Amino acid sequence: MFKERKAAERRRVIEQRCGTHKDWTNADEATVNKILKELWDRAFKLESEKYDLEIIFRVKEAEITELNAQVNDLRGKFIKPTLKKVSKYENKFAKLQKKAAEFNFRNQLKVVKKKEFTLEEEEKEKKPEWTKVGGDKGKEEES
Numbered sequence: 001m002f003k004e005r006k007a008a009e010r011r012r013v014i015e016q017r018c019g020t021h022k023d024w025t026n027a028d029e030a031t032v033n034k035i036l037k038e039l040w041d042r043a044f045k046l047e048s049e050k051y052d053l054e055i056i057f058r059v060k061e062a063e064i065t066e067l068n069a070q071v072n073d074l075r076g077k078f079i080k081p082t083l084k085k086v087s088k089y090e091n092k093f094a095k096l097q098k099k100a101a102e103f104n105f106r107n108q109l110k111v112v113k114k115k116e117f118t119l120e121e122e123e124k125e126k127k128p129e130w131t132k133v134g135g136d137k138g139k140e141e142e143s
Contacts, residue, residue: 019042022035 019038024032024035027035
């Protein structure tokens with residue numbers, strides 16, 4: 001008796017949630033279109049309700065975490081942050097990069113003096129008098 005009542009209650013709830021069984025075999029095209037539209041409208045309504053409930057859930061969850069943080073601040077208890085695992089290989093890679101930066105090929109190049117490659121004629125040329133700074137000729141012209 002109890003099992004029969006429970007089974008009847010189960011069937012009633014299923015019919016309420018899913019609707020009654022529709023006969024598709026003998027239906028014409030208009031009836032099939034009507035049934036499909038009803039099913040689509042029902043699915044659309046359920047999806048929109050689901051979306052609304054998810055948004056409400058996220059808002060409530062954010063409020064709960066904020067209130068928990070406020071309570072912990074008032075009590076003086078703080079949440080310990082979770083520590084991240086650090087790979088020992090990352091540290092070694094950073095050291096290798098520093099060594100590579102020190103072993104820069106530009107630093108290893110020899111410095112070449114400009115005078116070694118100048119022409120002899122250019123060296124022999126004298127600088128014009130006007131390029132001399134603070135020379136005696138400037139004083140003689142003033143007097």
